[in-house]
Amino acid sequence: MIDRKLLLQIAQIYGTPSYVYDLEDVRQRYLDLKDQLKGLNATIHYAVKANPHPKILHTLHELGAGVDCVSFQEVAHTLKFGFLPSEILYTPSCPSEEELTKAMELGVHVHIGALEYLPWIAKNYPGRPVGLRLNPGVYGGATPKTATAHKNSKFGIPAEQIDRLLEMVKKLSLQITGLHVHIGSDVESLNDLTAGVDFLTGLVPYFPDLQYLDFGSGFKVPYKPEEPAMDLTAYMDHVAQRMKNFPHLQVKFEPGKYLVARSGILLMRVNVVKRTPYKNFAGVNTGFNHMLRPMYYGAYHHIVNLSAPNAKPEKYDVVGNLCEEDTFARNRELPRLEPGHILALQNAGAYGFVMASHYNLRPLPQEIIVDGTRIYES
Ligand SMILES: Cc1ncc(COP(=O)(O)O)c(C=O)c1O
Missing domain, CATH: 2.40.37.10 (Lyase, Ornithine Decarboxylase; Chain A, domain 1)
Known part of the structure; x- marks a missing residue:
């Protein structure tokens, strides 16, 4: 401090x-989190939306982080700091075809959050790897504005549409390489976070081309002095337990506020x-x-x-x-x-x-x- x-x-x-930002603290938070991921085949993708300051991006890049971007502008911004397309996750909300085209051409990891985009992907980028953002129907997040995985949320393909999704993936010969879930920001209950983990791991057998599972963020930070910090060890133990059967898959996390x-x-x-x-x-x-x-x-x-x-x-x-x-x-x-x-x-x-x-x-x-x-x- x-x-x-x-x-x-x-x-x-x-x-x-x-x-005023304390860069040493950002480094410390990143290294602390990395330490918690020991034993997991995991990468940290900083959620740029939290704070895109050049010095912060530069610092996290030096430490080996990837990034998560929610707009193409964020993607373009992070490229300037040396992040490679392979290190960039792109998880947009309601993107235009033009934005998707730019992201697909660049080769970043695109996460599609609605069935309606899938025919377009199949037509324009047949056989190209793509990820899916899913919505397990779990309410978690500090406020209604930051709870992003419940039934009435605009984000992700709802659990109820998984059958339809699987049909489309087959029919359109889509190559689904990643599954993504982001429960919300500042998730109070660990059970809400682990519900997202269980949901994604339960779907692994249905997607033979998978390379990674992305559990988003939800890492809670104490805003009040007396507030306890999130039990990261318990969370990571749960993730490790669930990933035991899938050693071929990488795990990704997208912390924003936890780091900065x-x-x-x-x-x-x-x-x-x-x-x-x-x-x-x-x-x-x-x-x-x-x-x-x-x-x-x-x-x-x-x-x-x-x-x-x-x-x-x-x-x-x-x-x-x-x-x-x-x-x-x-x-x-x-x-x-x-x-x-x-x-x-x-x-x-x-x-x-x-x-x-x-x-x-x-x-x-x-x-x-x-x-x-x-x-x-x-
Ligand atoms: C898709 C996605 N990933 C990651 C984050 C980062 O969340 P947080 O800053 O709470 O860690 C957000 C923000 O809500 C998000 O929308």
């Missing part, structure tokens, strides 16, 4: 609001402390245009008063500067705040800057990278 004094210096030198959430902090400045008969508001110099997660997902992000960590605690609503309701935290106990204090919103490395906008015509925040003793501004 980046030292408090260094964060205050960064705020002073580069200004706020600023995202903890590495990032959003530095913000208190513009005003407004005391009313009902509440104390701490008005900061950023809003959901820069960090959407608390407002869009109702996500908890821990906030630290870097300027006066030992001041007497008081309760505040920490609110943004947009002309709209944008509350980062309600009734949050924080060391007494004063205008000019610098706050650190934690776990901001995933789905932070990448979801930022110019709403209210505010400029985007800066991104600062800390790599040991070196600091990079971008």
Whole structure:
């Protein structure tokens, strides 16, 4: 974790609001996860959507990671950092034929999530390897917006269509080399994650050309200080157990926030402390245009008063500067705040800057990278 004094210096030198990423932490998370995969024939494909910052991609590439992309723009972006098409998974939502054409021509691993695309694949790319995104009908994920494998979700080919799928694969002579499932983001219950694993492994006998199973992500990260971390060992034990019968298959995972959430902090400045008969508001110099997660997902992000960590605690609503309701935290106990204090919103490395906008015509925040003793501004 980046030292408090260094964060205050960064705020002073580069200004706020600023995202600060700790590259050493990203490396550590990757190596920790890799360690958990020992004994499995597994590869890690970083979910680029979480944070496509060049330094992060460069770092993960150096460590040997592959990537998971959900748009062709992400694919093109990752090529610039040396990722080979064979290391790129492409798992798009409702892609156009043009996008699919580009991906197939490039030779990345394409995951098709609807039966409707299969005749087009067979006609235009006969005999070419392709993967399938399946939907086991399991509800898992921190919020309805990030639960992606239940019956009413738009993602993946539903379990109820497997018979039809098998008929089509046969009739169209499709070469299915990968099966993919992604239960959701921040999956609370291990049972929901392992249900996805069981679902895919149960289908292996029906797909003779398979080369890999991709279990997506769902790796939960603690957003609250007291929240327990996910039991990765138990999860990987389950995966190893289920894969025992399929030594010829590779396993793939697509973590996003597990690798980068903890590495990032959003530095913000208190513009005003407004005391009313009902509440104390701490008005900061950023809003959901820069960090959407608390407002869009109702996500908890821990906030630290870097300027006066030992001041007497008081309760505040920490609110943004947009002309709209944008509350980062309600009734949050924080060391007494004063205008000019610098706050650190934690776990901001995933789905932070990448979801930022110019709403209210505010400029985007800066991104600062800390790599040991070196600091990079971008
Ligand atoms: C297909 C796919 N893979 C991987 C991820 C990464 O998820 P997370 O950031 O929760 O690890 C996502 C994000 O929801 C996704 O949609």
